[in-house]
Amino acid sequence: MTTTAVRKDGPAAVTPPPTVGGHARTYLSRVRGGDVGALPAVLGLIVLCTVFAIMRPSSFLSAGNFANLFTQGAAVTLIAMGLVFVLLLGEIDLSAGFASGVCAAVLANVVTVLGYPWWVAVLAAIATGVVIGTTLGMLVAKIGIPSFVVTLAGFLAFQGVVLLLVKEGTNISVRDEVLVAIANRNLAPTVGWALTAVAVVGYAAVQLLRHRTRVARGLITDPIAVVALRIGGLAVILGTAVYVLNLERSRNVLISSLKGVPIVVPVIAVLLVIGTFVLQRTSYGRHIYAVGGNREAARRAGIEVDRIRISVFMICSSMAAIGGIVAASRANSVDPNTGGSNVLLYAVGAAVIGGTSLFGGKGRVLDAVLGGAVVAVIENGMGLMGYSAGVKYVVTGVVLLLAASVDALSRRRAAATGTR
Amino acid sequence: MSATPLLELRGIDKSFGPVQVLRDVALTVHPGEVTALVGDNGAGKSTLVKCISGIHPIDAGEFLFNGEPVHIGSPRDAATLGIEVVYQDLALCDNLDIVQNMFLGREKRSGIVLDEPTMEQLAAETLAGLSIRTVTSLRQHVSSLSGGQRQTVAIAKAVLWNSKLVILDEPTAALGVAQTAQVLELVRRLADNGLAVVLISHNMNDVFAVSDRIAALYLGQMVAQVKTTDITHAQVVELITAGRSGGLGLATDPGSNGDGPQPADSISGGVR
Ligand SMILES: Nc1ncnc2c1ncn2[C@@H]1O[C@H](COP(=O)(O)OP(=O)(O)OP(=O)(O)O)[C@@H](O)[C@H]1O
Ligand SMILES: [Mg+2]
Numbered sequence: 274m275t276t277t278a279v280r281k282d283g284p285a286a287v288t289p290p291p292t293v294g295g296h297a298r299t300y301l302s303r304v305r306g307g308d309v310g311a312l313p314a315v316l317g318l319i320v321l322c323t324v325f326a327i328m329r330p331s332s333f334l335s336a337g338n339f340a341n342l343f344t345q346g347a348a349v350t351l352i353a354m355g356l357v358f359v360l361l362l363g364e365i366d367l368s369a370g371f372a373s374g375v376c377a378a379v380l381a382n383v384v385t386v387l388g389y390p391w392w393v394a395v396l397a398a399i400a401t402g403v404v405i406g407t408t409l410g411m412l413v414a415k416i417g418i419p420s421f422v423v424t425l426a427g428f429l430a431f432q433g434v435v436l437l438l439v440k441e442g443t444n445i446s447v448r449d450e451v452l453v454a455i456a457n458r459n460l461a462p463t464v465g466w467a468l469t470a471v472a473v474v475g476y477a478a479v480q481l482l483r484h485r486t487r488v489a490r491g492l493i494t495d496p497i498a499v500v501a502l503r504i505g506g507l508a509v510i511l512g513t514a515v516y517v518l519n520l521e522r523s524r525n526v527l528i529s530s531l532k533g534v535p536i537v538v539p540v541i542a543v544l545l546v547i548g549t550f551v552l553q554r555t556s557y558g559r560h561i562y563a564v565g566g567n568r569e570a571a572r573r574a575g576i577e578v579d580r581i582r583i584s585v586f587m588i589c590s591s592m593a594a595i596g597g598i599v600a601a602s603r604a605n606s607v608d609p610n611t612g613g614s615n616v617l618l619y620a621v622g623a624a625v626i627g628g629t630s631l632f633g634g635k636g637r638v639l640d641a642v643l644g645g646a647v648v649a650v651i652e653n654g655m656g657l658m659g660y661s662a663g664v665k666y667v668v669t670g671v672v673l674l675l676a677a678s679v680d681a682l683s684r685r686r687a688a689a690t691g692t693r
Numbered sequence: 694m695s696a697t698p699l700l701e702l703r704g705i706d707k708s709f710g711p712v713q714v715l716r717d718v719a720l721t722v723h724p725g726e727v728t729a730l731v732g733d734n735g736a737g738k739s740t741l742v743k744c745i746s747g748i749h750p751i752d753a754g755e756f757l758f759n760g761e762p763v764h765i766g767s768p769r770d771a772a773t774l775g776i777e778v779v780y781q782d783l784a785l786c787d788n789l790d791i792v793q794n795m796f797l798g799r800e801k802r803s804g805i806v807l808d809e810p811t812m813e814q815l816a817a818e819t820l821a822g823l824s825i826r827t828v829t830s831l832r833q834h835v836s837s838l839s840g841g842q843r844q845t846v847a848i849a850k851a852v853l854w855n856s857k858l859v860i861l862d863e864p865t866a867a868l869g870v871a872q873t874a875q876v877l878e879l880v881r882r883l884a885d886n887g888l889a890v891v892l893i894s895h896n897m898n899d900v901f902a903v904s905d906r907i908a909a910l911y912l913g914q915m916v917a918q919v920k921t922t923d924i925t926h927a928q929v930v931e932l933i934t935a936g937r938s939g940g941l942g943l944a945t946d947p948g949s950n951g952d953g954p955q956p957a958d959s960i961s962g963g964v965r
Contacts, residue, residue, distance in 0.1 A: 490810045492817075493830070554807050556800040559789075563797055566788035573748060573784045574798030575769035634788035687836070 293498050306687060311628045313679050314643040317672070318650065325654035332657050337522035339514075340535055344456050346649025347537040348373070348600040349616060353623035353641035354541075354548055355592025358585040360624055361552075361565045363633025364413065364420040366589045368405075368427030369620060373597030374612025375431045376401045378438035380598055381445035381607040384452065391451040395598060402594030403587055405431075410583030420586075428617070436609050444608035447601050455540065456603035459533030462519040468539055469515045477504045537599055541642065544595070548638035561585065565633035596620075615666065622673040623648050630680050647672070697760040699724045699889040700745070700776075700858055705754035707737075707744055714740045715913045718754070722858065727880060727890045729900040729921070732910030733933050738893050739781050741910070742860050746778045747771040772799070775857030779847045779864055781893075787836035791828060792816045794835055795850040819853050820845075823879055827872075840867035848876065852883065859883055860891040865899060877903050897926050911936035 304312060325333040332338060352369050359366045366372075376398040384394035405427070412423045439445055447453065460468070480500050487494045515534060523531035552558035563571040564581045572578050593612075600616075601607045625631060626647050627640025651672060655665045698721040707715040714737045722728050732738050743749045745756070747765040756763050758774055765771050771778075785794050792809070795816050801808040816831055827842055835843060844864055851859050861880065865873040881903045884890045894900050900907060901921060908918040909932040916936045931938035 486810050490814055492810055492813050493832070555805055556802060556807060559793060559797070559800055559807065562788060562793075563786045566786035567784070570784040570786050571797070573746075573768050573778075573780065575767070575772055576798050634786075 293496050296496055296499050308687065309628070309679065309683050311637075311640060311643050313676065314627045314640070314647055317626070317647050318643070321647065321650045321654065325650070325657070329654070329657045333654055335522070336517050336520040337531075338653065338657070339517050340459075340522060342646070342649050342653055343535050343538050344603055345653055346645045347456060347535075347541060348596040348603070349619045349623055349648060350541060350642055350645030351544070351596035351599060352593050352616065352620040353627075353645050354544060354638050355589035355596075356620055356624045357548075357629050357636050357638055357641050358552075358561065358588045359420070360621075360629050360631060361561050361633060361636050362582060362585055363565055363631075364582070364585070365424060365621070365631075366409065366420065366427075366586065367424040367617060368409065368431055369424075369589055369593040370612045370617030371428055371431035371435060372402065372405050372590050372612070373593040373600065373616065374435040374607075374610075375405065375438065375597070376594035377597035377601040377607045377611045378435050378445070380452070380601055381447050382438060384449050385445050385447060391449045394449075394452070398598055399591055399594045402591040402597075405593075406587035406590030407583065409590065410586030413586065414579040414582035432613065435611065435613075439607055439609055444606045446606040448605070452598070452602050453605060454536055454602070456535070456537050456599050457605075459518075459531070459535050460539070462533050465515045465519055465534040468534075469511045472511060472542070473504070473508045476507055480504055540595075540599070544592070545638055545642055552638060557581075557584075562634060565635075567634075615669070618673070619648050619652075619669065620645075622669060622676070625680060626672060626676040628680075630684065631677060632680070632684060644676070696723070698722055698757075699759060701757040701760075702745070703755050703757070705741070705744060706752040707740060707749060708752055713913060715744070715751075718910070718913070718915045720908055720915060720918065722889045722891055723906075724857070724889045725884055725887050726905040727884045727892055727903050728906045728908060729904035730891055730893045730908050730910065731895070731897075731900060731929060731933055736910040736933075737913040738910055739862055742778060742780075742862050742891075742893065745771065745860065746776060769798075772854070775855075777851035777854055777856040777859050779844075779851050779859070779861045781862035781866070785835045785843060785847060788834065790832045790834050791838075791846050792831050794846060795819070795853055797850075799854070815853065816849070819849050823849055823852065841869060841872045844868060844876070845872070848879065856888065858889040858891070860893075862893045863895065864892070865894065865896065873899070897929060900929070901926065909933055 304310075322333075352373055356366060356369055379401045380394045380398040383389050383397045384391055389397075409420075409423055409427060412418050413420045459465075480503060484494055484497060484500050518534045518538075519532055521530060521532050523529055552561065560571065560576045560581055563574065563576060564578050568578055571581075597612055600611055604611070620641075623644035624636065624641050625644065627637075627642070627644030629636030629640045629644075648669065651669055652665060655668060660668075700720075700722040702718060702720040705715055705718040705720075706713070718737075718741060720728075720730075720741070730738050730741070740749065744751050745765065747767045747770050750766070756765055763770075763774060765774070765776075786797065789797065792813050796812045801811050801815070813831055820826075820828070820831075823845070827845070828838065835846065838846065844867060848861065848864060851861075864880075865876050868876060877899055880890055880892055884903075884905070892900070892904060904921045906918060907921055907924060907929060909916050909929065911932065914936070917932050917938075928938040
């Protein structure tokens with residue numbers, strides 16, 4: 274306690290100005306400390322794609338198959354995006370699969386049996402999701418039943434509800450033009466390029482604006498080179514994807530032309546942006562992380578923990594409803610198995626593979642999209658290689674287990690090194 | 694000196710199930726003073742703090758804030774009054790960074806969007822004002838901080854809000870010598886700036902170094918509240934361990950022979 278250095282004003286954190294090398298070093302030490310983020314999913318995606326591309330160069334690498342990947346994985350990805358919110362609290366929703374089935378059945382009944390316009394059916398399906406989520410959330414937060422039990426009961430009950438709604442054993446077709454278009458039609462190539470431009474410019478604007486504000490306020494920032502790299506990376510990835518999707522994929526161009534970005538892609542992209550904004554940029558999102566990280570601390574900070582818990586189940590079931598709509602669109606019908614069999618486990622798998630922790634407090638909506646891509650690639654690639662459904666299930670199970678191990682191990686590592 | 698106390702508690706009772714942890718507790722806290730709350734392990738200090746901050750509902754008794762009766766039903770009520778608490782079992786979220794923790798539940802926003810630059814700036818200023826220079830980045834997760842660093846973050850969080858009353862539950866228990874001295878200096882500075890401070894500590898040197906008054910809890914009862922200058926080390930220790938200290942501990946109380954604190958054995962069944 275010498276008197277020389279009692280007070281030194283200025284920012285508390287005096288660190289050297291940011292450099293690209295320093296940025297890379299920080300990232301590496303974070304990864305080594307157990308904060309692996311989306312790295313396993315991205316690496317897995319690269320490895321899987323390489324393997325399938327070598328084994329089945331003509332079919333896996335075709336533009337048609339690339340478009341298929343999106344429509345195949347869309348429903349699971351959408352459900353997984355909702356599950357991320359529940360997983361962030363360290364809870365689980367086992368009923369999300371059949372909840373999507375119930376919502377799809379409501380959609381089909383409203384549009385086909387009752388004959389209402391498509392948008393009434395969509396609203397009815399989403400409203401059903403909200404009601405389901407509110408009920409589950411109330412049972413968990415207000416009565417205090419573990420979410421595992423509540424949603425397991427939901428899993429069974431909703432399976433029955435789907436059966437009742439589609440009258441045992443039959444199915445209800447969905448023929449409405451708009452609804453069918455969601456998972457089966459494509460954007461005009463020019464529209465695809467226009468949306469890409471909007472996305473890249475929007476992202477660049479947000480990133481550069483943030484960089485400028487922080488520099489102006491004298492706060493520590495990522496080096497501008499890293500910001501530029503991020504923007505460039507997004508532009509390259511989106512540009513390549515849209516270019517490939519805009520290639521002609523019809524077997525016989527004279528009969529019909531088939532090209533463009535599938536309509537589900539912008540649907541997922543918009544929901545991804547909204548979900549990310551809510552989680553990262555609003556206090557509601559901040560409170561979700563807080564409750565997931567330390568519920569008691571959140572309560573003492575004045576956060577209404579129960580409300581947060583109920584709301585994430587509402588979000589999850591609503592996203593399941595959207596997933597159900599996409600599934601109904603893709604199949605052109607709803608049957609007793611819509612949202613059943615492996616849908617839920619694939620969705621949970623997608624979120625976890627993408628890097629969302631089962632222990633709560635860690636995860637992003639983007640994880641669901643990356644993990645959903647991994648699941649879709651496995652399903653698609655193994656199908657092309659002629660493996661049976663049995664083998665696909667086993668492999669997906671192993672991948673999920675691998676992802677959960679990465680989650681558990683990185684957590685242990687983080688505890689040991691004090692980072693997270 | 695006899696201005697209205699900032700906070701006055703009267704007849705606070707609190708039970709957890711069959712166990713009565715606080716009985717008929719009274720406490721007055723004055724602005725510009727450090728009130729040390731002492732007592733043995735399990736005496737009920739932390740419980741009393743949690744009652745003041747709205748975490749535990751009280752069974753009976755009343756709170757007066759600035760002389761006005763108030764009801765504190767939730768942590769938010771306490772925060773609105775200007776009461777901030779640094780908890781013994783730290784209330785920080787490991788998965789959030791320093792800035793996020795400091796503003797938790799009271800985030801600064803522009804529109805619906807979080808105003809991160811402003812929060813980061815305010816956090817940096819607060820930490821600098823407390824001469825805290827041990828953290829390398831405001832954006833590191835709290836889980837990567839040492840115990841002492843976490844404690845400083847928790848205190849900075851309490852100070853950030855221009856609070857009127859800051860309660861610190863054993864803030865120096867996990868700190869090294871230098872950081873303890875810094876925290877105590879900080880505690881003193883808060884009081885000198887006109888805040889009311891309640892400091893819970895088991896360390897008598899700390900208590901005598903910074904406090905203006907000492908309140909002693911013994912098995913859930915407030916056995917004495919005296920000026921620090923009117924009492925000795927040994928007497929405080931006796932109050933803590935036996936609930937009484939000859940005539941001197943209760944010398945401020947004229948009828949110190951029968952109706953003072955109850956002998957320990959008559960209530961030993963109540964609290965383990
Ligand atoms: N939530 C609770 N439920 C039941 N009993 C509790 C609870 N919290 C505290 N107690 C009991 O209340 C008594 C007082 O505990 P408290 O934590 O207030 O003591 P303390 O004075 O802060 O002790 P220390 O110096 O060890 O921190 C203890 O006997 C404890 O077991
Ligand atoms: Mg205590």
